[in-house]
Amino acid sequence: MITRHHLALALMCALIVCSVFFFSNPGLMLLVTAGTCIGVLLPDIHMTRPKHFKLRTIAWLIVQFPRRICAPLLCRIYAHTHYPVQDPGDKRLIHSFPGALFVFACTAALLLIPAYIIGDSFVTHATVVFLAGVLLGISLHLIEDLCTRKGIFPLFPFSLWTIAGSIRPCDKTDPRIGQYHIQHCTVLLVIFGLDSTGFLAPPLFMLLSVLGLSVCLVTMIWLSDAAVRPAKPDNEDQRLPLPIEQ
Secondary structure, three states: OOOHHHHHHHHHHHHHHHHHOOOOHHHHHHHHHHHHHHOOOOOOOOOOOOOOOOOOHHHHHHHHHHHHHHHHHHHHHHOOOOOOOOOOOOHHHOOOOHHHHHHHHHHOOOHHHHHHHHHOHHHHHHHHHHHHHHHHHHHHHHHHHOOOOEEEEOOOOOOOOOOEEOOOOOOOOOOOHHOOOOOOOOHHHHHHHHHOOOOOOHHHHHHHHHHHHHHHHHHHHHHHEEEEOOOOOHHHHHOOOOOOOO
């Protein structure tokens, strides 16, 4: 999906998760949502730089961390396996479970090491909460992208099997992305409405928020016709790095 779709859907998902403490602890809510909005951008290492400064330029600047640091490091690691990846700008590198986890690990190290050096419990706690949001954002990015025709490569470079749907993000005649926005927003408003009434106890409300998020994501995947698909060896862009023979 394109950047604005990623951000809008991820923001609503983060608010659904944070609804249980939206009114009681807005600082915690801000940390989680900020982390989610940053995390949902990180896998897009192929993002092009805007010609003029705009809001998307900020997203491009954030993406430079995984693009210039995480992806090259991951390529060096894969160089010592039987499946080396030559191009650190390959989108499939981070649109995979190993790549996404590696980006999160690098982000966690970047933030937790200074927090540990500072030694302040409040800073450490805030960092952990923020990183939880980052992990949520990265996960949401992969879930959202597996709904598109290009999909994700969950085990790249070890396998070229993909999980892909039928959505073309730039196809304005396809109403499904708009429907996802409406669906997420509706669930969010219902949950906020219940929260404001105090009708449910906190444990039940937490369960409701998780259920609401699950319904949004499962419905999105189902309506996108997402499925596991085999590799396409005839596609030049989807060739698997050849294993190194012993």
